[in-house]
Amino acid sequence: MPNNDFTHLLQDLMQQVGILSFKALSRAAGVSERQILRLRQGKVEQMRVDILLKLSQALQIELDELIVTFSAISPTSQLEKIKPEKQQQSVLKNTEQELLRQIADLQQEYERSQLALEQQRELLQQEFQQTSLQLLESLLLQWPTAAQKAQENPQLAAIKIVPLVQKPLEKLLQAWGVEAIASVGAEIPYDPQWHQLMEGSAQPGGIVKVRYVGYCQGEKLLYRAKVSPA
Structure with a gap:
């Protein structure tokens, strides 16, 4: 088995969660089979953080465990739990630091996006309310007076009050x-x-x-x- 072939390691993890093929893993994680091939080849440092997060969730392991397992260290050494050499430790540490930085950047971007969406939602809600109030203006202004007159004079014909409700409602429904x-x-x-x-x-x-x-x-x-x- 080539030094950088992590296929058996990946298949062992897939077996534990009931994923039977690389195509099934691709569907479960929502990533391409090309990205899974990179993982099998130990090219973790060439993969985006969001891809690694999706794979770690599909395989039900922590992100740092995924990085350690599929980093550019011999899978034989991984299986035998042999301590990596200092140079390998340095490479792994640098990779982890870069991934953590990318995770922090993604978190900040996510928070900015959430704030922007919330502001947009509030703006749209205000615009919707303003438009609806404009369409219902005559009802809002005239209905309380008409209702009061109807209470004061029970003989007041209902036909005189109906247009106050009907016309604004028709305008609102037409606008929608x-x-x-x-x-x-x-x-x-x-x-x-x-x-x-x-x-x-x-x-x-x-x-x-x-x-x-x-x-x-x-x-x-x-x-x-x-x-x-x-």
């Missing part, structure tokens, strides 16, 4: 691309994909009456319209 499925009281052919029977039975294509409207957003069904036999 949400469309109503039929309208209340409409008699339409029954389609079980878009309609939900509240009572009785109906055959597809049979005429039913809409009791409660449904909604869809583009091709996506949000709520089926509730119907009953006409």
Whole structure:
């Protein structure tokens, strides 16, 4: 076996976690088989930290253990637990220091990315709230007064209050691309994909009456319209 062939070592670790082939390891770790070949050849110092982390997780061993096991030290020496020579120790130490530095850099980059995502999320939420408030402006400003007048005068016709709610709601749904499925009281052919029977039975294509409207957003069904036999 060539000095830098770590294949048997890798196969032993794979066997312990039930991974039967290098292709299966590639899938489990989410890395290419070329990276696994580098590991088999002991080229740890040529591999990125994120690749090594994925492999260590798939093999269920610590990162430093993976580095020691597959560093450019004879696998025979690894198996026999022979102490490395000083030159080998120096190479391994330098490799570990470089990997630790890369890990620290990755951690910092991850934290920066998380902060940027959080700031972006807050900004999008503020923009969404602002847009929604603009669409509902007339409802927000007029509804409290209309509700108070309705309490003071029970005889006030409800038809005068309905537009205060209906128009802003229609504007909001239109802005979001949400469309109503039929309208209340409409008699339409029954389609079980878009309609939900509240009572009785109906055959597809049979005429039913809409009791409660449904909604869809583009091709996506949000709520089926509730119907009953006409």
